Amino acid sequence: MSNRITLKLKEDKKLLSIYFTAGYPSLNDTVQIIQDLEKNGVDMIEIGLPFSDPLADGPTIQESSTAALKNGMTTEILFNQIKDIRKSVSIPLIIMGYFNPVLQYGVEAFCKKCQEIGIDGLILPDLPLDVYQEDYEATFKKYGLINVFLITPQTSDERINQIDSASDGFIYMVSSASVTGSKSGFGQEQENYFERISAMNLKNPQIVGFGIKDEETFQQATKTAKGAIIGSAFIKHLTANGANSVAEFVKTIR
Amino acid sequence: MNYNADEKGYYGEFGGAFIPEMLYPNVEELRQNYLKLMYEDSFQKEFNQLLKDYVGRPSPLYFAKRLSEKHGCKIYLKREDLNHTGAHKVNNTIGQILMAQKLGKTRIIAETGAGQHGVATATVCALMGMECIVYMGEIDIARQAPNVARMKMLGAEVRPAKSGSRTLKDATNEAIRDWINNPVDTHYIIGSAIGPHPYPDMVTRFQSVISEEIKWQLKEKEGRENPDYVVACIGGGSNAAGTYYHFLHEAEVGIIAVEAAGKGVNSGESAATSALGKVGIIHGCKTMLMQTTDGQITEPYSISAGLDYPGVGPMHSHLFKSGRAEFYSATDDEAMAAGLELSQLEGIIPAIETGHAFAIFEHKKFKKDDVVVISLSGRGDKDLNTYIDYFKLA
Numbered sequence: 001m002s003n004r005i006t007l008k009l010k011e012d013k014k015l016l017s018i019y020f021t022a023g024y025p026s027l028n029d030t031v032q033i034i035q036d037l038e039k040n041g042v043d044m045i046e047i048g049l050p051f052s053d054p055l056a057d058g059p060t061i062q063e064s065s066t067a068a069l070k071n072g073m074t075t076e077i078l079f080n081q082i083k084d085i086r087k088s089v090s091i092p093l094i095i096m097g098y099f100n101p102v103l104q105y106g107v108e109a110f111c112k113k114c115q116e117i118g119i120d121g122l123i124l125p126d127l128p129l130d131v132y133q134e135d136y137e138a139t140f141k142k143y144g145l146i147n148v149f150l151i152t153p154q155t156s157d158e159r160i161n162q163i164d165s166a167s168d169g170f171i172y173m174v175s176s177a178s179v180t181g182s183k184s185g186f187g188q189e190q191e192n193y194f195e196r197i198s199a200m201n202l203k204n205p206q207i208v209g210f211g212i213k214d215e216e217t218f219q220q221a222t223k224t225a226k227g228a229i230i231g232s233a234f235i236k237h238l239t240a241n242g243a244n245s246v247a248e249f250v251k252t253i254r
Numbered sequence: 255m256n257y258n259a260d261e262k263g264y265y266g267e268f269g270g271a272f273i274p275e276m277l278y279p280n281v282e283e284l285r286q287n288y289l290k291l292m293y294e295d296s297f298q299k300e301f302n303q304l305l306k307d308y309v310g311r312p313s314p315l316y317f318a319k320r321l322s323e324k325h326g327c328k329i330y331l332k333r334e335d336l337n338h339t340g341a342h343k344v345n346n347t348i349g350q351i352l353m354a355q356k357l358g359k360t361r362i363i364a365e366t367g368a369g370q371h372g373v374a375t376a377t378v379c380a381l382m383g384m385e386c387i388v389y390m391g392e393i394d395i396a397r398q399a400p401n402v403a404r405m406k407m408l409g410a411e412v413r414p415a416k417s418g419s420r421t422l423k424d425a426t427n428e429a430i431r432d433w434i435n436n437p438v439d440t441h442y443i444i445g446s447a448i449g450p451h452p453y454p455d456m457v458t459r460f461q462s463v464i465s466e467e468i469k470w471q472l473k474e475k476e477g478r479e480n481p482d483y484v485v486a487c488i489g490g491g492s493n494a495a496g497t498y499y500h501f502l503h504e505a506e507v508g509i510i511a512v513e514a515a516g517k518g519v520n521s522g523e524s525a526a527t528s529a530l531g532k533v534g535i536i537h538g539c540k541t542m543l544m545q546t547t548d549g550q551i552t553e554p555y556s557i558s559a560g561l562d563y564p565g566v567g568p569m570h571s572h573l574f575k576s577g578r579a580e581f582y583s584a585t586d587d588e589a590m591a592a593g594l595e596l597s598q599l600e601g602i603i604p605a606i607e608t609g610h611a612f613a614i615f616e617h618k619k620f621k622k623d624d625v626v627v628i629s630l631s632g633r634g635d636k637d638l639n640t641y642i643d644y645f646k647l648a
Contacts, residue, residue, distance in 0.1 A: 056274040
C-alpha cells in the first residue's frame with residue numbers, strides 16, 4: 001500500500017493540514033480532536049508530541065506543550081491513545097516533535113510503533129539532514145515512514161535541492177524567519193519567497209507552515225504551494241473555546 | 255584517544271549539530287569560518303592585545319600556602335577571578351565579539367545563568383558599540399540582582415525567560431528562538447562549551463588561554479609544565495574546558511571535574527549531570543543530560559545559578575565516558591563551606607560556582623607532593639547576598 005501522504009498529495013486540491021499538541025487541552029482529547037478534524041474536512045494532521053524544550057516554537061505551542069506534559073502526556077500514553085485510530089480515521093497522520101523523546105524511546109522502536117498504528121510520517125525539526133541520512137533513513141523507510149524536512153527563506157538553493165532529493169513526500173516550507181506563531185499576515189517578502197521556491201520546480205510539493213492563521217493567510221500560502229499547515233492559531237482557538245470547538249475553527253478556513 | 259572535537263564536532267559519540275533548519279545557515283556560516291578566522295594573524299593579534307590590555311591577562315597562578323598546608327598538597331590557584339568583569343567568561347566573549355565583527359553581524363544575543371556571561375557579553379558589546387540583548391531566567395534575575403544592574407548599566411537589554419524552570423536552560427531556549435527570528439544580522443554568543451558544533455570547540459579554544467598560561471607559569475614556579483591534577487567546577491563546562499585543554503593529551507595530568515550536587519545527588523534537587531544524566535539532545539548537541547525516561551529535560555537545582563544546568567558540554571561527556579576525567583559532585587553546603595574556607599585562609603571570596611571546585615578536598619585525598627591547580631573561575635561579589643543569607647552575615 002502506498003503511503004497515505006503520497007496518495008493525498010496526488011489529489012487535485014489545496015491541502016489543509018492542522019497541527020495540535022497531543023494531551024492538550026486535556027490529556028484524553030487526542031482521539032476526539034483527530035476524529036473531528038477529519039470529519040470537518042481537514043486533509044492531514046500533525047500530532048504534536050510535546051517536549052519540555054521546544055526550541056523552534058513560539059509561546060503558544062510552548063505553553064500547550066508544557067500543559068500537555070503537566071497533564072501527564074508521555075510517548076507511551078500517546079501511542080496507547082491512538083492505537084486504534086485507523087479504525088475511525090483515514091487521512092494521513094504525522095507525528096511532529098523533537099528528536100530527544102524519540103531517541104529515548106529508541107528510534108527503531110518508535111518507528112515500528114508508528115507503523116503498527118498507521119502513522120504515515122514524522123517531522124522532527126532538530127534531526128538534521130546529514131544525521132538522518134547517515135543513521136536513520138534506512139530505519140524510517142523500513143517502517144514506511146516519510147520524513148519531512150523544513151526549508152526557510154534563508155535556506156540556500158543548493159541546500160533546498162539537497163533536501164528535495166532526500167525527501168519523498170513533501171517539503172515543509174517555513175513561511176518566514178521565525179518560531180511558530182509569531183508573524184501576522186504575509187507581505188511582499190513572503191510572496192517573493194513563495195514564488196522563488198515555486199520556480200525551482202522541486203520534485204516534492206511544498207506545504208507552507210508558520211504564520212497561517214485564517215482563510216486569508218491560507219489562500220496566500222496556497223497560491224503557489226500545495227497546502228498549508230495551521231498550528232498556533234488552532235491551539236489558541238482550543239484554549240479559548242475548548243476541545244469540542246474543532247468544527248467552528250475549520251469552517252473559518254474553508 | 256582524541257579528546258578534541260573532530261571535523262563534524264564530535265567528541266567520541268557526543269557533540270554534533272542537532273539544530274532545526276532555521277538555524278542551519280547561521281551555524282553553517284560559523285562552522286565554515288571559525289577556524290580560519292580565529293587563526294588569522296590579525297585576529298590573534300587583536301584578541302591577544304585585548305586579553306592583555308583590557309582583560310588583564312595573564313591571570314596570576316598563585317601558590318595558596320595556607321590552603322596547601324590545610325589540605326596536605328601543593329595547591330595553585332589560577333586566578334580567573336581577577337579578570338575584568340570578575341570571571342573567565344570574558345575570554346570567550348572577547349573572542350566571539352571579534353568573530354561576530356568579522357562575520358559582519360551588528361546585533362548580539364546571549365544567555366546567562368549567574369549573570370557572569372551576560373555581564374561579559376554586555377561589556378564587550380559596549381566596547382565594540384554593538385547592540386546587546388541578554389536572556390536570563392526570571393529566577394536568576396532575582397537571585398543575581400547585582401549582575402542584572404551591571405548589564406543594564408553597560409547598555410544591554412536584559413530579557414526575562416519566563417518559561418519552564420525560568421533558569422539557564424530556559425534562557426538558552428529563548429536566545430535560540432531570538433536567533434531563529436533574527437537570522438541575518440545577529441550573532442549568538444554562547445557562554446559555555448555547549449550548543450551545536452562549532453560552539454563547544456570554539457568556546458573551548460577561546461578559553462584554552464587558561465591552560466596555555468598555566469603551563470608556562472607552572473614551569474616558572476615548579477620547573478615543570480604539567481601539574482599532577484587540574485580541577486574545575488562544571489556547569490556547561492567552559493572554565494573546565496579551558497583549564498583542561500592543553501592537558502587533555504598529557505597522560506600524567508589528572509583531570510578532575512566537580513559538578514553541583516545541590517541538596518544531594520539523590521535528593522531530587524541536583525545538577526550532577528554525570529551521575530544523573532543519560533545521553534540525549536539538548537540545545538543542539540548530543541551529550542549527557544538530566545531527563546525523564548520519556549526524554550523530557552528535567553529541571554536542575556543548585557544554589558549557584560551558573561551550575562544550574564541540566565546538561566554538560568559534549569567534551570566533558572566524552573571525558574567522563576572515556577574515563578579520562580574523574581567526576582565528583584559537591585553539595586550546596588560543601589561548596590559554601592569551601593568558599594568560606596578559601597575566604598578565611600587566603601583572603602579570596604570565590605563565586606559559589608567556584609566554591610564547588612574547592613570542595614574537592616571533601617572527596618579526594620591528595621598526596622603531599624601533588625601539584626594541584628584549581629581554576630578559580632570567578633569572584634564572589636555577585637554572590638554576596640546568597641552568602642549573607644546562608645551564613646547569616648548581616
